[in-house]
Amino acid sequence: MNPTTTATRVALVIGGSGGIGRTAAERLARDGMAIAVHYAGNKTKADDAVAAITQSGGRAIALAGDVSDEAAMSAVFDATEAEFGGVDVVVNTAGVMVLGTVAGFDLDALDRMHRTNIRGTFVVNQQAARRVRAGGAVINFSSSVTKLAFPGYAPYAASKGAVDAITLVLARELRGRDVTVNAVAPGPTATELFLDGKDEATIENLSKVTPLERLGTPADVAETVAFLAGPARWVNGQVVYVNGGAI
Numbered sequence: 523m524n525p526t527t528t529a530t531r532v533a534l535v536i537g538g539s540g541g542i543g544r545t546a547a548e549r550l551a552r553d554g555m556a557i558a559v560h561y562a563g564n565k566t567k568a569d570d571a572v573a574a575i576t577q578s579g580g581r582a583i584a585l586a587g588d589v590s591d592e593a594a595m596s597a598v599f600d601a602t603e604a605e606f607g608g609v610d611v612v613v614n615t616a617g618v619m620v621l622g623t624v625a626g627f628d629l630d631a632l633d634r635m636h637r638t639n640i641r642g643t644f645v646v647n648q649q650a651a652r653r654v655r656a657g658g659a660v661i662n663f664s665s666s667v668t669k670l671a672f673p674g675y676a677p678y679a680a681s682k683g684a685v686d687a688i689t690l691v692l693a694r695e696l697r698g699r700d701v702t703v704n705a706v707a708p709g710p711t712a713t714e715l716f717l718d719g720k721d722e723a724t725i726e727n728l729s730k731v732t733p734l735e736r737l738g739t740p741a742d743v744a745e746t747v748a749f750l751a752g753p754a755r756w757v758n759g760q761v762v763y764v765n766g767g768a769i
Contacts, residue, residue: 538571560598707762734766
């Protein structure tokens with residue numbers, strides 16, 4: 523492992539222990555960034571992600587915290603800065619998805635989902651706005667379902683519409699800071715979160731939504747994260763749809 527220096531860029535990946543988050547963390551590590559892998563509750567998965575990065579010659583730590591808790595997330599940013607010297611990239615992949623119709627949806631479930639997806643995004647972005655160094659990037663996670671309008675997705679899509687709004691406004695609030703703020707909006711992607719509760723017929727139908735006639739993969743999405751985190755300095759205040767042409 524190479525020691526972190528002042529020239530090393532540092533990425534904090536919220537929800538980096540699994541799915542798209544872990545793949546993005548490993549992809550950014552391959553670009554030479556030091557990685558803070560945030561997790562909510564599964565320490566084993568986070569430690570596995572850290573081990574994968576360090577075994578490949580990178581540097582990483584695991585940090586726990588509730589994204590909706592401002593004190594917990596402040597502590598996560600503090601620990602990242604203490605270990606690596608600062609924060610250059612924040613990738614917020616943390617989110618929950620509960621499906622159901624508007625007419626029949628449980629409002630307690632709505633509140634729980636929105637606490638993570640909306641309040642959590644706001645809390646993470648608030649810390650990022652205060653701490654990300656010049657030349658850095660904030661990358662939120664939206665969803666293509668805000669445009670696809672699949673039945674049963676209204677509660678989830680509503681939460682991701684809020685992510686879009688936070689992203690677009692924060693990009694403008696950080697005028698003069700040399701920090702980009704964008705959102706990645708994946709389409710149907712083969713993650714545990716997406717596949718949970720879906721039968722084979724549903725998955726097959728969803729794979730046909732795109733002209734490429736397949737589901738996306740976490741690696742497909744991670745490439746866009748790496749682009750926004752690194753060379754894409756002229757992409758700012760955008761929602762980037764990563765869905766194989768579904769919309």
